[in-house]
Amino acid sequence: MNWGNPQTIFIFIQSAIILVILACAIFFAQQERQRYEKLFEEIAKKRNGKVIKSSFLFDPKLSLDEFDIQTEIFTTPGGKNSPPHTHFQSQLRLPRNVRITIYRESPLSRIGKIFGVQDILTHEEAFDRCFIVKGSDTGFVLSLLTPEIRRHLLDWKFFYPRVTLDQGQFHMKIATRLREQERFDDFIATGLVILKKIAELG
Numbered sequence: 001m002n003w004g005n006p007q008t009i010f011i012f013i014q015s016a017i018i019l020v021i022l023a024c025a026i027f028f029a030q031q032e033r034q035r036y037e038k039l040f041e042e043i044a045k046k047r048n049g050k051v052i053k054s055s056f057l058f059d060p061k062l063s064l065d066e067f068d069i070q071t072e073i074f075t076t077p078g079g080k081n082s083p084p085h086t087h088f089q090s091q092l093r094l095p096r097n098v099r100i101t102i103y104r105e106s107p108l109s110r111i112g113k114i115f116g117v118q119d120i121l122t123h124e125e126a127f128d129r130c131f132i133v134k135g136s137d138t139g140f141v142l143s144l145l146t147p148e149i150r151r152h153l154l155d156w157k158f159f160y161p162r163v164t165l166d167q168g169q170f171h172m173k174i175a176t177r178l179r180e181q182e183r184f185d186d187f188i189a190t191g192l193v194i195l196k197k198i199a200e201l202g
Contacts, residue, residue, distance in 0.1 A: 004150060007185035036060050036075065043184055066192055067199055073188060075177045086184075089193035092168040095202055099136040100144070100165040105129070124150055125133065130157050142199050152190040170195060 040051045040062040052061040052072075061074040071090040078084035098178050119134040120141050127150045135141035153161055159174035178184050 013162060034061055037038065039181060039184070040073075041177075042181060043188075047188075054129065064188070067196055071191070071195070073184070073191075077177065083175045085097075085173045085175055086178045086187060088172040088187065090170045090191075090195055092129050092170055092199060094168045094197075094198075097136075097167055098140050098165060099134075100141055100163065101134045101160075102145075102153070102163040103132055104160040104162070106160075114168060122150060126152060140201055143201055144194070146197065149194055149197060152193055155186070161190075165198065170198060 009016060035087065037051055037053060037060045040060055041134055043049065044051055044064075047064055047066075049062055049064040052063055059076070062070045064071045064073070065168070069090050069092060071088065073086070073088050076085050076087065120135055120138055121128050122142065122145050124147075127145075133141060133145070153163070155176050159176045161172065161174045163172045164170070171196065174187065178187060
C-alpha cells in the first residue's frame with residue numbers, strides 16, 4: 001500500500017469511518033435488544049410468560065400463554081421505507097377459515113372507496129370514519145367488533161393499527177416501537193381482548 005498516495009490515504013480513512021459507524025450501529029442495536037429483554041422479563045413475571053432471548057440477528061420476543069393460545073409480542077426497528085412496529089401474533093385452531101383485515105383509513109384507501117372498494121360498516125361513526133374493515137364473513141366480523149374492541153382500536157388510531165386473521169394466524173401491529181411497560185400492558189390488553197373474542201366465535 002502506497003501511503004504517499006493521497007487516494008490511498010483517502011480510501012483508508014473512508015474504510016475506517018465505515019467500520020467505526022458499523023461497529024457503533026451493532027453496539028447500539030445490541031444495547032437496544034438487551035433493554036427490550038429486560039423490559040419483557042418484567043412483563044413476563046407479571047403474566048407468567050417467558051422471554052425468547054435475542055441473538056445477533058433477531059430481537060427478543062415476549063411469549064405468553066393466554067386462553068391456551070401461544071402469543072408472541074415483539075418489536076421491529078423499521079427501515080428506510082417502513083416505520084418501526086410493535087407486533088402481537090398468535091396461531092389459533094379455528095373450525096373454519098375466516099379472513100379479516102382491519103386497518104386505519106388513509107388518503108389512498110379513501111380513493112379506493114370512491115372507486116367502489118367496499119368495507120364492512122359497524123355504524124359507529126367514529127370507528128367507521130377511522131378504519132377500513134374487510135372480511136370473508138360479515139356476520140363474524142360484526143360480532144367480533146364489539147363496542148369494547150372498537151374502543152381499544154380507537155385508542156391506538158394515531159399509531160395506524162392493523163389487524164389480520166387468515167388461516168388461524170392472528171396478527172396485530174401498530175406503527176411505533178413501544179418502550180414503556182405501561183404502554184405494552186395496554187397493547188397486550190388490546191390484543192388479548194380481540195384474541196379472546198375470536199376464540200369464542202370460533
